Amino acid sequence: MLIVGSVFVASIGFGVVSAAVLALAAVGFTLQFAVTNVLNLAYGAVMIVSAYAAYELNIHGVNIWIATLGAIAAGALLSVFLNNVVYTPFQRRGSSPIALVIVSLGMTLILEFGTQALAGANNVSYNMSQGATVSAGSIQLTVVQLVIVGLSLVVMVLVHALIRYSKLGKAMRATAANRNLARNCGIRTGRVVMLTWLISGALCGLAGATFAMNSGTFGATSTDVFLVLILAAVFLGGPGQPYGAMLGALIIGVTTEVSASFIVSDYKDVIAFVILLAMLAVRPTGLLGTPMEAGRT
């Protein structure tokens, strides 16, 4: 349906919220790819497991914001487990990247349906109030949504500081660029990798909790399509590029919501799909990646 100005403007607001959640997820995903060269398709599953972890705390009386810490912890631990126990052994024995993708899909099944087996197939919601709605012109957001946006911004600044200024950040960048060389320069790459997965896992957990808050209700398979949005954001910005992921998240988040306001709304996620496929076809290194020949990574 053709809608006039106000919905369009409002959708930009919603798009920013989507982008905020997406940014948390995409940055985590891309960091994992940067240091281990693995497309961790189980990322969405880890998100939803973390969301459920927060839910368990929440329904036993813990305030949702405190329970989010539980989600962060769950995401971090599960991600480190995933890398150390599943991906690294396969990589060590020389499995191809595609074999690892299949492994990550297998893990997705185990995690998502394991959660469904334990928690049941019903959809659940957090025990929380969304807060009052705040308006600025046509833009209307609830307090919770504003908090999510703020939280995401703070985390992006922290990530920036980490990558740019900290010792660990420099080690991460070196490991991502050339692991062997980094090791030869004395960097303890094994530890750097583990810490990267810990941090990106924490981001994943936080993304899961905020995703659940933003959606209202969620179930074990809720992140299946969201994973595609994450991939779109990551590939738009360039796989392995954290700033690219942030940019990609902003673009994808806003365009999907905006497209719902002037194209038919049931196709709004298709925009993200098309962007992802276009990037893969034309420029797999992303907007911020260096234009290497495709295939030589």
Added chain:
Amino acid sequence: MVYYITNLLVYAGVDAIACLGLSAQFGVGGVTNFGFIIFQAAGAYVAGVLSLPSSSADGGFQHYVLGLNLPFPLPWIGAAIVGGLLAIPFASIVGRRLRGDFAAVGLLVTAVMFNLLVNNYVPLFNGAAGLSLVPSPLQSHFNPQGAEYQWGYAAVAILLTLATYWFVQRITNAPFGRSLRAMRDNDLVADSLGKNVRSLRTSSLIIGGAIAGLSGAVLVGFINLWDPQAWGYAETVVLFAAVIIGGLGNNRGAILGAVLVPVAFEEATRYIPPVNGNPNLVPALQWVVIGLLILLFLWFRPQGILPERRRRLSTRPLPDEATAAAATDGGWSLPGPNGPGPSAGSDHPGLIEPLAPALPSEGAPAGDVILEGRDLVRTFQGVVAVDGVSMAFQRGRLTGIIGPNGAGKSTVLAMLAGTLPATSGQVLLAGEDVTSLPAYRRARKGLVRTFQLASEFKRLTVLENLVVAIPGQRGETFRGAMLGRRYWGTQERELVERAESMLERFGLLALADRYAGDLSGGQRRLVEIMRALMAGPDVLLLDEPMAGVHPRLAHQIGTQLVRLCQEGTTVIMVEHELSIMDEFGDSVFVLADGRVLAEGTMAALRAQEEVVEAYLVG
């Protein structure tokens, strides 16, 4: 009861056919097509809209395109055709030099996206409700619900499975299949040996797509209904699990996987009584188990229950493997029932065939320029790796390209061979400008290269590695494959014998039927060189062939290369070992910082001060 059995048989047939198609794409062609389910879905939809009457029938409660009311078997044929055609745009996604896992993700996303589009766009295939009342084949002549019809349908499904099996076997057993597997194992190398990788990949996708389309038609004819729920992302995962568990690259394995996973496993879980209060527990656990099986199989038995068959091509009894070990030490001169070793070759010219198959020379005398690079430039991520290099190589000579690390030697070689495109400049082969030709075309014109890193086709035997490189095989096209062994069998025998002689010459005949990936480093290096020779090159570009090779073996290789040059082949080597160049090289180019520093014989260069300073130490 009867109906349950026939139902299972039909489903087994459908899944087996689909898995055979997936095995053709994935197991043999190496294309991880996560969008595979789209082909089956397209086949089902096409069979549906071809066999359904116009959409205004039955009160017009459905909306769909076409509705041509065609009789059996036209809808099924149409389904297979469309499945095959659909593969063509897919080939363009996969064919790009895109990382395998990126391409896989792209395909997965494509499948999800198409499902969403078909689900939402109602006028196409009736959206979420899908196509109902799809006619069963020949339903005006028989009662589709009767027992005879059901048995008949099951029989047809099984027959089609067998036919598909026969079809796919024909392909995989032929040289065409071998080329596909070579492409699967290392597409870059296959390309450099003259295989048109893009065309091979497209072929394997089209074959798999057509087969999948057929499986969709068989299924929709049986359940008379097809909607987006039936071909979600979950169904793709199940098919992949089936092929992985059953056995990659093994057609019987594909059938086994189809019977075990989608049929036996999914049906067996129906018998587990639902847990009270949590009816979703068993189906959720079913998915967990499938995920676990995928992981466990990939870890413990990645080749599946029925692994890909090793193809023993050898036509004669093979010697003891101990002789092979001696070969890598350079001691080839073991006399045996198969004739004296190559070191005696010069004394018995009549017994030993020339290393390179005799190619008709164009009548030009040795010494003219056969390969030339003009002003070759290559920039790489903003760095200029090669900065205006011009080199001319004379026919029948052994020329070296030497220089310090990072000088751009391998890059120049790659640009000459075509495996790397030049940013600017020209490459001329026998006077013809081949700059715009891809590597496989240059290989077919006689320009073949080897690679610095191990590049054997791991899951092909040593003999297969050699035979696959030979150009002009009759069974290498799809048509040739379909014509069967009668068509390509005789030539195949000849080629195998040729390869066996080559192996014998290099003392590795004992390893003929071993997987190339199982060999030691030195043995693999020899296999690569032999393989390049089997391609019958006029110009052979070797990228550090002596790297990591025992000095005695290196010496033997060098001797063989010189003989090659005497027989008319041009050899160009990028090399670090200066002693090799001293001994065997007619002349060398010295590269430094992406430019030609000097050119000439080793002796002359050693006298030039700047060259010695820049590089020649010792």
Added chain:
Amino acid sequence: MWRSRSRSGSRRPLQLAVVAAVLGLVAAGCGSSSSGGSGTGSGSSSKSAMTIADVAPFTGTDGALGPTYLVSCDAATQAINAAGGVEGHNFNCKAVDTRGDPADAVPAVHQMYASGAPSLIIGCTSDEAASVVPLFAANHTVSFCMTGQSEFDHVKFPYFYRLVPPDLSESYAMVAIAQKLGYKRIALAFGNDIGSQTFVGPAIAAVKKAGMKLVANETLDLSANTFRTEADAVVSAKPDVILTEALGPTEASFLSEIKQLNGGKVPPIIGTSATISPAWYKSVAAAVGAGTLASNYSADNLITETSGPAFQAFSTAMDAEKGKVGQTGDFSTYLTAPGAVHLYDGINLAALSMLAAHSTSTSAWMPWILKIGDGVPGATVVHSFAQGAAALKAGKQIRYVGPGGPTNFDAYHDSAGLFQVDKYSTNGAVNVAGNISDSQLRALGL
């Protein structure tokens, strides 16, 4: 790396695998009963219990439906058995999980027949009806189905009976409710699945005919998680009422977002009869608030009794099942849920037909469904199985009118009946707020 094996070694996995596969097929094929054959309907008189099969999704997105129907089956059969059963047979209920997918439903139904054909089938929702109804017909099993798909409005399936309204007329009913309440500006918000897509077209046509204005039409993608832009589009169009159906978490998310964007208030909403279900209520009330739902939400529903002898019998039977259902909210919602009421009626109709025909063979009792359902002149009206059994024993002709109201089968065995307007109270109980008359529906083109 894969090392070479001797020939005999490589045979072993193949042998094992073949054995496993054969065992699998045999296990799959073996039913518990040896009474095979091509299934010709209900069991012979040597069987003591007759089975009613609930063929519906028990797992997957619509997995809440199967268990709901099972409750009404248990309730009905318990009452029948208590009143002496039929011809000396008792009834029991069986769950057949279609997984919500037609390709899975077909083998499920075949497996069901392999282990003993049921006497009656209930359930068959839009997810699988199109693929399984022909199988029921081939096996001569009577089925009372829940699907509103238009396919069944004009296609003859001999053994198919439907006591719920087709989606077509339901969408007219929703518009009629809006019209009755004096609304002029209509917004539509439906999910993109089978069950919901079929409402949109007829609704648009009806809105036009009723002289109302369609101000928004949003399709909700069930795989998405937020619908704020769609909700905003609806709210900005300033509708008088929103017509909606979307199952799963979508409805909950969507309505709560409407609430947020509309200044904390929810505009009037009219839902379809599928929204009268305990699971739906639980999910949406949690998101939007029970109070909001109570004041702003109405749903159309086929007329169901909420008092009177039929209702009494029904609620007594249902109450006996109270402890056996999972926590899905207020149990009393079941008392007007279409999945409960109409299937209960269908089972009673079938049982009474068997009594009237003095036979449990389908060909004998099936014609009585129409006779007892529509009634013949001079028939005694009965409201429960027990009542009907007694009347039949006394030699009378009967007409069964259950909590679902009087039936009126058309040529396609569809009985549409009249509609009522339901509302939720703050504790989830359903109350009838009004009726829609025949003439109102006809005016809209029904």
